[in-house]
Amino acid sequence: MVPLVLFLILAMLIASGVLNGKRARPSPLIGLRLPDIALPHAEDPKHMLLSRAWEGKPVLINVFASWCEPCRAEHPLLGGLPQQTGLPLYGIAWRDTFAAAQTYLAQLGTPYREVGVDVLGEDTVLLGLSGVPETLLLDKEGIVRWKYDGPLTEEVISQELLPLAQRYALPAAGK
Numbered sequence: 376m377v378p379l380v381l382f383l384i385l386a387m388l389i390a391s392g393v394l395n396g397k398r399a400r401p402s403p404l405i406g407l408r409l410p411d412i413a414l415p416h417a418e419d420p421k422h423m424l425l426s427r428a429w430e431g432k433p434v435l436i437n438v439f440a441s442w443c444e445p446c447r448a449e450h451p452l453l454g455g456l457p458q459q460t461g462l463p464l465y466g467i468a469w470r471d472t473f474a475a476a477q478t479y480l481a482q483l484g485t486p487y488r489e490v491g492v493d494v495l496g497e498d499t500v501l502l503g504l505s506g507v508p509e510t511l512l513l514d515k516e517g518i519v520r521w522k523y524d525g526p527l528t529e530e531v532i533s534q535e536l537l538p539l540a541q542r543y544a545l546p547a548a549g550k
Contacts, residue, residue: 385423389475395534402522403503404519404522405510405520405521405522406518406520407496408516408517408518409511409513409518409519410426411426412426413426414467414498415491416488416491417468417473417477417480417489417491417492418477418491424465424489424491426517429463429513430466430515431515432463432515433462433512433543433544434463434465434512434513435457435462435465435513435540436466436502436506436510436511437465437487437510438466438467438502438508438509439469439477439507439508440468440471440507441471442471445525446507446509446528447525449526450484450510451529452485452527452528452529452532452549453486453487453527454486455488456486456532457488459532459540460537460540461540462542462543463488464486464487465487465488465489465490465491466487466489466491466529467491467492467493468491468493469496469499469504470494470496471493472492472494473492476490476492483490492545503534506524507520508525508526509524509525511521511523512539512543514543520543521523522540523535523536
């Protein structure tokens, strides 16, 4: 009886998306202002990636890791996001080393305007991060308007992200 119950629980978790990389619940951050973050820049740790740098502008933030296979899978889709959405894309390497993040971006290309590195994963706790990859859309006031847990797909981009990006993009971004 116990193996059957465990099997049913596992099947429910997979069906709900908890174990297959899909978002299973809405983020409590939606509608809240993202706290200020400051992370060492991937290219030069003496330079900081500051969330204050994008104040007054809506932005996309993508959290990834060099060791994350779903991050590698979604990476080709990220290159077109700034043009598709009219929003700048910033990256955060989570629980990664500077060398690994630099190698990852050198191999795959960098779709990001800037990349910060959170070596210990302590600063990204402010993002409500539950794993990688995750993507957030912030409006010009820094309020989280959308958060997606798991790798982006063309379907998610077209059905969820693009309609919201059109709503929050700057008028100069093609409106």
